[in-house]
Amino acid sequence: MPRAAIVRHSAGLVQAAYQQNSALELKCQECGALLRLVPAQRTATCFYCRSPNVVESASDPTRVRPRFALAFVLPPEVALERARAWQRGLGWFRGKEIRKAPLGDLHAVYTPAFLYSAVARSGYRVEIGETYTTGSGDNRRTHTEWRPLAGEHATFVRDIVVSASRGIPNLELERIEPYDMRALHRYTAALISGWPAEEPSQTPAAVWQEARAEAMQHVDFYLRRFMPGDTHRGLQFNTQLSYESLDLLLLPLWVLPVRVAPGVPPVRLLINGQTGRIYGPAPLAWGRVVLVIALGLGVVVGLFLLLIAVGMLLS
């Protein structure tokens, strides 16, 4: 079985003007043509010979090298079929324009994200409700006795994925999660060779903030499950996150625009390149919404008037 051979040619560098907004020009290692890369790209395909080139750039030392990558599993035909199914599944309120709109070109991208994990230790205070019954027969009543409880909770929070791309906001990425982390690979150029891969563009501060906020949501969920009693209220907790780690991960993503009308920005569909989960912010057809509300109001007012008329007739 042949093994991958990475051949590095640092001598092929023509110009490394790798500043924030300037393009990088490298020589294709297959035919020698110029490759032009914007700073957000990690891979490039030669325009002339279609050879896949993976760029190892470290002229900006703040850029992090990916540690892990998840490979594409979903073939493009299946991704397209998912997009068509998404379109067919849109409700009447989304309007026929988007349901009939032609699908744009399907693009693959390895989008950067950070994988966060930490130790979370929390102190909490809560009121626990224990139910009991009094009386019997028709006089049987159920009551809740509230008892204060304070304690500690300790757990690992793991597999929190935070988008590192300004182009894919974290909220949109969350809609196509989860990714199956059991299929994680150590990052290697072999995985992304021939596929567009984006560099992280989110600031580290923003990523840390998002990751910690998501970790706190997980802790909140764990704590609510952790509470004894029949019910609880007034949960307050204070969590300390320690041993935090943030590793750059490349996630496979299919992106597909749906252009509803000329001059209107297209709706961007995101399709999980591993599981096929799809998300697209389909706009509401406000005309139809207003029409339904007006019809509903009309029916209510009509019924009301009818009742008044019947009442007057009877009296």
Add this chain to the structure above:
Amino acid sequence: MSIPCDRCQSPLEPQDLRCPICSQAAPEQDHPPESRAFAEVLRCNDCGAAVSYTIAHQAPRCHFCGSVMHIERPEDPLEEPQWFLPFRIGPEQASQLLRQWLDAQRGFFTPTELASEATLSSLAPLWWVAWVCNANALVTWTADSNAGSKKAYWAPHAGSGEMQFRSLLIPATRGLTYDEASYLTPGYDTRSRQQAAHGPPLTPIERFDVQRSVARNHVVESIHRAAAAQLNQTAIPGSSKRKIQVSALLSSLSTDRYALPAYVLAYRFRGQLYRAIVHGQDPRYVWGRTPRTYLRLYIILGVIFLVLFFGLLSLIVLAAL
């Protein structure tokens, strides 16, 4: 040679990308920052052409010669036993132990002729598999118990503490039932472990039929269950308890895979086969199913019925007189 995880100190296998306990990334060789940017092309080892990743092969494939290349995958092999505990009980002794055990069965529903009429049908030695774990844990818990209750029967409780699990044996067998494996477990002397299997010839060794990732999840769940059981006995006040919730922050979790000796026997009684397990090391542990007879129960019920019938009849006669 395993290295410990930075966060929870659990040993990492050489192929681990992340710690299976806390998900911390395994240390990797540092990539020194490149002084200059460069492009690299992945080339086929067979024909030298540039290759790219293909979904169909889940690996880079050369479009010219069709070679599919290896990429590093997280290894998730089936587990294999590392240690064997030797048989200390021979097949003949196992057969005698079964006979003694049958003789000792004196239950109300057990037939009195069991020991005299039962015949040994088969006796097979085997090594069944289990994980033996050591771990430290910061355990936090909540529970309802009747201690300190007021109007409601239950009162909430919470607590935390350090716990240590030493030589915690977690059955991984499918050949034995959970009850059978749990019964045999305390009798094994893990200090007698050996790297080679020593026992009756051709003794089968059960396979761990789960992969490493699944096995570790199973181990962690078992430790949570063991912690809950221990807390139930020691830390949670009251005589009646419910809704025990445990969150354990595990550290230094090490797991060894053991093959444990036992005999699986079958005996025949009045035409029916019954199964029994004899421990391979400790003669005190014999587990099995026994036939049941309901004759005595029917006799007692009949006597009660007759007493009630005649008692009632007497009352009616007395009332009539």
